[in-house]
Amino acid sequence: MVPLWMFLAVAAGVFCIGAYGVLSRRNAVAILMGVELMLNAVNINLIAFWRYVEPLNMAGQAFAAFVFVIAAAEAAVGLAIIISVYRSRRSVIVEDVDMLKW
């Protein structure tokens, strides 16, 4: 069976790549994709740990299920916000919507 740490490593990789996307992309939609990647990496971890450490305890899968829910909600609301921003400012570049300061 594939050792656990490999799953974890891949998950970590996906997470970091997603984080990079979130930190560096200009397009809000792309940022959202990065967030999805990060959430997904978390899910991989949850399931992997569930399988290798506590396969008889539902916690891992249950939490993964909740992460799905969160991801769905986050995507829906986030995209809605992006679209309404685009409608009002004709732009989804995050630098263009940094008025909320000082």
Add this chain to the structure above:
Amino acid sequence: MNVNDLVSNVNFLPWLIPVGPLLAFFVITLVTNRAKMVVATSSEYADHNHPGYMGLRVPVSSVSGRILSITVGLSGIIAAWLISLTVVGQALAVEHLGESEVFGSTIPWMVTGISTFNMGVLVDPLTTIMLIMVPLACTMIFIYAIGYMAADARQARFFALISLFAGAMLTLVVADNLLLLFVGWEVMGLCSYLLIGFWFEKESAYKAAIKAFTTTRVADVIMMLGIVYLYMMTGTLSFRDILHNEVMLSVLANTPAVLFGGLSAASLIGIFLIIGTIGKSAQFPLHVWLPDAMEGPTPVSAMIHAAAMVSAGVYAIIRMYPLFEAGGNPHHGLLTPPLMLMAVVGSFTALFAATIAVAQNDVKKVLAYSTISQLGFMMAALGIGAYIAAAFHLITHAFFKALLFMASGSVIHGMEHGDHHVQHAHGHGHDDAAHDAHAHDDHGHDDAHHAPHFDPQDMLNMGGLRKTMPVTFITFLIGGLSLAGFPLITAGFWSKDEILADAWKGLTEGFGPHALVFVLLAVSAFLTAFYTMRQIGLTFWGEARTEQAKHANLGQGIVSFTMTLPLVILAFFAIFAGFVGVPPTFPIFGSIFSPSENPFFEFVKNTLLSEQQPGELTFAWFPVLTSFTVALGGLGLGYLMYWRKPLQAGETDPMVKILGGLYPILKNKYYIDEVYVRVFVKPSQVFASVVVVRFMDGRIIDGILHGIARVFIWIGDFLKLLNMWLIDGVGDGIPEYVAAFGAYFRRFQTGRVQQYLLWVAIAAILIALVFAASSGWLVQASGG
């Protein structure tokens, strides 16, 4: 646990106590408070001494919604009251409650890694007495508020807020751990903010609200530090686990504190908590918010000053008392730093506030300062180990101070009524709005739309109210006497006397702090008696000094009834609450009220472990005589100055002549620093600290801008406190400091989330690195 044994089992009952008001809050907010937006006319928004806000679109709750809300709020608090009565009944039945058994139950609340954090309720003697006082006072205030707020368009909202307030206070009282207590504490902070700023259309009101909020916040942060530190040290915050655990206490007392070398951990935690209390129950130097808090409606003042908030501060101290005591023994003159701090701050505040109160003309301001001073009494008492005396005074004070506030409230109400009457009679300055105002409420006090603005709270405008408002007069008199500690028959006398007796005991054994406390408290007791008499004299005695005062009354019907009933009930307690704590060795009275033992004392002392309990005092004449002298002396002086020759209209207050140059200073609450300094602190210290401040002040702002070492930042925070000290809290030190700070950190706020995230990520990595380095994982990793 099903509902049935939840109700039947007294261990679960405490859970239900706060539920009523909290539920009421949600129900009112979500359901019954049906408000429609209308353009305000003075009648909808006629309110206590602040200009109306004609033209604004304001929410006005429908009549039905208003009545519903009142019902809900009232039933909530009454439910809480009944439940607590049940609990109290059962608690009193138990022999030596607290020593062996206490009521309460805990549930695991959050599992933090290895340790589980329990939430729970606890009923021990201290809680019991609080449960006697708080719900009763709250209920009275609620009833009172029905009448007092009857003309306010946002009455429903008001009831929601005070319900939340009461709920928070009850939570705090029944909490069995410091965190739950802190939760209640903070919710109350929020409520006080909302309620002080209830008439937010008034600039002064919302400013006062913000002031109160921020001031207490400063203290609360420090208190939270203490809580966190305590949790770090002990791994639990449950009172009984910590305070009924000799080992833990001694450990706390003997481990030196972090980065405050000299202190023990217990002392540091204690000081942190005390600072929290200083903020909450308005002790010097953080007392500044309390007088301004008078901007809120009077029931709120009563709530904050008597029933709930300020008591909460003292209650917290009493609750955690063994912690402060740990490592010392006040009964043998061994005062730990926190105790010392309390003794000094408390006694000083008592005197300080009393002197200010002497020169106030605003009927509520006087009471505000008297509150500060009375709380000073309690703090001082705690400082010298007079644990039970403090608790006793807390209770009695709550009763008579609530009484006084509500009485003054009805005085104000009456004055406004009179004022309205005057306006009406002279027939100028009232329009259609005013008409329908009178149509749908018998005495819409619309002081809004006529100039010059008449101040219904200024005692100089009153006088002779005893004729028009007899009930208020009698009750106010009772309350006042109780506050002044009129010998033998008032509650205030017994509690104060006990404090003085404790102090005297220490003094006879030659302990410095006790002596200080004794002298200062005696003087402030004298002043208290004096200004109380002055207030009563100015308000009720003599002849009416203004038209308004001549016609001041509470009118008829439900309003006047709801506003007088609580007064009468509380007046009863203001007298008789004292007799539960009569020391048995007291001549005559002792044999009457406590033949065998001092019931209050015997009951409450079991809150502590047996070896921490103070011993029964042997009766001594000197303190009793002292309290006689100061009380009667003060009252007498007041009588001479304000009763025998009542103030005539237009005549200036005799205080002005007597105090001379001091008068404006007192009137302005020592606003002038030099005088403040000369009167209070030893000049040398002051001089030194001034220099230090100047010097450090410059250094700090530089220090921060150039990011000098953190020690300077720490000194800076310390000096920030000193600053508030010197310039009476509102000094310019903090604003500048904060402004510079903000100006510096402002540039971090680019409005770009990604940058923030980047910072977060970097920080996380750094922390992880530190953690990894400390726990040697990296080493392992390189190894494996």
Add this chain to the structure above:
Amino acid sequence: MNDVCSINNLTQCLLDGGVSPDLANLLTILGGVVLVATVPLVTVIFLIWIERKIAARVQDRLGPNRVGPFGLLQSVADAVKMLTKEDITPMGADKFIYNLAPIIAFATVVLIWAIIPFTPLHIGADLSIGILYFVAVASIGTVKIMIAGWSSNNKYALLGAFRTIAQLLSYEVPLVLSLLIPVMIAGTLGMQDMVRAQGSMWFVFMAPVAAVMFFIANLAETGRAPFDLLEAESEIIAGYNIEYSGFKWGMFMAGEFMHAFTAALLAAVIFLGGWWGPFVEQVPALGFVYLGLKTAVVYIFGLILRSTVPRVRIDQLMALNWKWLVPISVANVLITALLLKVVDAIGLAPQSGDFFAHLPQTLVLLVGNLVLMFGVATVLRNRGRAQRLADEAAHPVEHEDAPVVVGAVGH
């Protein structure tokens, strides 16, 4: 499993042929994969013929009858013609995606076949979550449409894609909800178990509403009439795949036909008892026949529907879904869950596998479904009446000559 070489146990045959076990397994699996992947391809050609024939019969025509016996080879000829057509890639198209789309289009359909139990023994992969797998794979279908419509750089295609995706996403809701009901009754997500659970009673009797829902939703999912808006020539020319030509378009088309057929297959499996039939335990291979027959019934019914019912408007489509199907299926789920609990509570749940053990539960559920139908019907009737009254109020009809007309028709 018995160790004799038979159609049910090809591995054994290979082993008897002296092949090493691993290789034998691999070979059988590969064989199965190839089979399951190619059979659909072949079926399509036949399906098209059937479709055209039936459409023709319904519309009183003859249909293809030139090429081959009964025109059987007509669609073969069409296929050949299609393959020989030029393969166009429009300018500015996103090449990679543009070429990817048809592959996904067909693959998604073929993937579904992996979980279809043809006989007690023959199933691609008896996943424990078969039905969920079906839903998941079906949901990928939206991707193909999206990228096809987007990548061909054509406004019509994009519009068509949007519209189609709106339709597919909307109709996934009642689809999944109606699938929930057999799952609840059978207590499993696996296809094979699902079929076994229908041994003595088909689910269509226990959950007719769900069956109807499933059928309608599938019509919409597969874009068959009356829901074939994705190729509404009159409005958006030919939908998302307008730019495709030749073989790629062929894959789209084949994919759609396959999808329709697969839907019928699933309906047969989930509601009509799959391969169950007389003697199927003794001769598992019979399962193919029974399943084929049941599927044919469903599919042909769909065809007749297609050639009789006119196409709906997009707003009607959405209204039908969100105002009727979704609420009804939600109600259906609630009712069924409740009834199942009740049945279980009062001990009517089937203990043994035989027919009569299942009867009470079936009756209860049936009654529940009928009540639901009645409720829906009532609502519909009231609505219709209100509508009619409104119309009559708008422009009253002459009542006196109406009966005359009827009479005239009568005689």
Add this chain to the structure above:
Amino acid sequence: MFELNAQSIAFILFALFSLGGALGVVTTRNLIHATLYLILSLFGAAGFFVLLSAPFMAAVQVLVYIGAIAILIVFAVMLTRSMTRLSDIYNSQWLLSAIVAGLLFVLLLVGVILPVWGVNGTQAGREVSSIVTTTVDLGKALVDQNQYVLPFEVASLLLTAAMIGAIVVARDDKE
């Protein structure tokens, strides 16, 4: 420790999917392509779930992420059409972010994963039990009153709220 069998081959394949897909997501200029890469990466994750004998999770992954979220994203991309191909896709801090992300990865790998779960890490020795809970158990756990029914309900509430919120936010108030 890592013999080459069907499982490990599948693992490598899926790992390539998810990592490559992820890289594609953050590097491609064309957002539609990025979305497709995202789908690829999510497929990889689904494959992992299958390998980890959580088929239900795999199916839900495909259903929710690819069937719903990815489509949502594509919609968003298309509705913000002018933004689909930006001239420069990275902001000014991209280099620093790359360093930070890389550092984070190394830290996770070297600091946590390897020492704890690695070949001779502290937890390496534990054997993996062959019996695993099934989808039925998951379903039971989710509605078990002393397991996850409350979070479950809360999650459903959250979804509803999110749905309403999304509609309210995205609706065009002009008409």
